[in-house]
Amino acid sequence: MQVTEPLHQTNLIDTLIVGAGITGLSLAHALKKNASPHQRQFWVTETQGRVGGRIVTSAGDGFIWEEGPNSFSPTPALLKLAVEVGLKDDLVFADRKLPRFVYWKNQLLAVPMSPPAAISTKLLSWRGKLRAAFGALGFVPPAMGGAEESVAEFFGRHLGSEVLERMVQPFVSGVYAGDPTQLSAYSAFARVAKLAESGGGLMAGALLSRPKGKKKAPIDASIPQTRPGELGSFRAGMQMLPEAIAKELGDAVKLNWHLLRLTRTERNTYLAEYATPEGSRCVEAKTVVLTTPTYVTAELMQNLQVEVSKALSEIEYPPVACVVLAYPTDAFKMNLQGFGNLIPRGQGVRTLGTIWASSLFAGRAPQGWNLLINFIGGSTDKEIGNLDKEEIARAVHQDLCKTLLKNDVSPKVLAVNLWKRAIPQYTKGHQGRLETIDRGLQELPGLFLCGNYTDGVALGDCVRRGNEWAGKVLSYLGEG
Incomplete structure (x- = not known):
């Protein structure tokens, strides 16, 4: 070329x-x-x-791992592109029923993905659940002075401090490696902000935004049909x-x-x-x-x-390190079946989150091993850019000893990729x-x-x- x-x-x-x-x-x-x-x-x-x-994919010792984007939400345009360049038979999709976890108060708690799960979840207190429910229905205080709201201000106002701290903030860390007190709600969560604007509350906005009397777009038979919640790769x-x-x-x-x-x-x-x-x-x-x-x-x-x-x-683009580590399957506190876990700030853990890569897609790790792709740094921890690769890998391993590992077994370090300027804020x-x-x-x-x-x-x-x-x-x- x-x-x-x-x-x-x-x-x-x-x-x-x-x-x-x-x-x-x-x-x-x-x-x-x-x-x-x-x-x-x-x-x-x-x-x-x-x-x-x-996008950086690497392989070695029987492992396949990513050092940038790890997967994608299968939009029709993306799937069509993959098919047009000859990758239809190479598409792979993760089981959408695999749970996502948040590490909160020394335990992994599944993120609720349905109304019944939201009611029974231990991630929120009953007070937090009621606050979120009333906020979703539109019982929210007005924005302060009409000024532009940060993500923290918007979600705190609409859904309460518990949802903000335990669900929104770790999500922001996972997607943007950002600081919710600095990110613009309208820019980072435009669709959600517009729902609240149009309906007065998130639930009302969602109902009002539903198309009325319009036929569904025809199904494109040339692309694989996927379901909400699935993630794709190749x-x-x-x-x-x-x-x-x-x-x-x-x-x-x-x-x-x-x-x-x-x-x-x-x-x-x-x-x-x-x-x-x-x-x-x-x-x-x-x-x-x-x-x-x-x-x-x-x-x-x-x-x-x-x-x-x-x-x-x-x-701005804050520094983020992608740290790829592998451990024997018997080194873990639990059987790793899920997408991975995110970690809110304030839990004594520096790592932002961990993708359980060998649980997502087949063939990513040899039998008897779990492959973990970890992210650390971001807008709330810019100092990560000043550490060398050995220090970064050691910090992530120490965090994993708290969150996932049952004993301090030495990791197989596959990669430490420090993106000095990672994701636009x-x-x-x-x-x-x-x-x-x-x-x-x-x-x-x-x-x-x-x-x-x-x-x-x-x-x-x-x-x-x-x-x-x-x-x-x-x-x-x-x-x-």
Whole structure:
């Protein structure tokens, strides 16, 4: 997938996609599928020598593990993409009935997934259950002064302190590695916030939001049919997806291409200057899509639009370490049958959560072993970025001795991957920053920003955005 011919400034392509993570690859796939028959030319450039971005699958000693995203919620768009690139027979799904646990007061408690379970759960007191029920029905105090609410303020107001502390906060740690006192409720939980806004309470909003008199969307027989609560992956791990897309795109993907500078020409095109394995290269494009993280995009935008660059630079990415450990099955207090466990802050445990990977998908660990994928750090523990890998692995093992292990058996350390800048934080003021970015981009027609810092960090969100932005690009080029 490397370029061999020299490129000159006279090379003009229709679309340049910067970044070969799942967003950029999905966008390129959609362009290829939906472009007109004369085949508009597009390239995808990537600084690294591999595709996939944060998706990293590794294997060794009979184990298969992830060091980034571990699974996905099977949205129709994501499943369709997998089928179109030839991975239909490689899709695997976890049993949706596997419980999720929260570690609270020295014990693992199942998260209630149904009304009867919510009534009987030990995770909440009766007072906490009643507070949550009344709040869901709409008996909530008004927001303070109409100001933007944090996740902690919103859920504390609607469902009470127990739900916030024991369920919402660990969920926020698991998805965003974020601080609920800093994250914006409207940005991080837009759908839930809109429910409360439309109905006065969460339950009323949910009832009012149900479509009335509309036919259900037709079932796409070409994709596997899944049920709510299922999580998906691929037979040999998540990295199968970006690699399959890149294989389909062929020479359009340029690896080890580092974008140095992006400028606008007098012809209303964009000139991209690269450092590549073959030397300096320049590419001229009618449209450019930056799918890079905000801290990279901000630098590229400095000479194009200062306000956009400033707004991008205000979006934080805390450090998170993914620590992959394996233990003999007889080292555990219980039989590991579940998705994993999350850990609220204040429980004397530094680790944010643990995925029981060998319980989720078959073939991830040899017989007699359990594979655990642990996450530590985030916005509430930025110091993790200052530790070396041995210190991080030791901290996680000590936590597991409290939560899951019955004795202090030595772990098999498979990987410690410290992401210095892991997940974008949708902190208060996020919508204002996005509005600033949108206004600034109006001065730069043909330039598009598409990343997981806008409206969702999940894999399905990335695929959805790739499809949407492909449509915008084609529309700009006159094919929409």
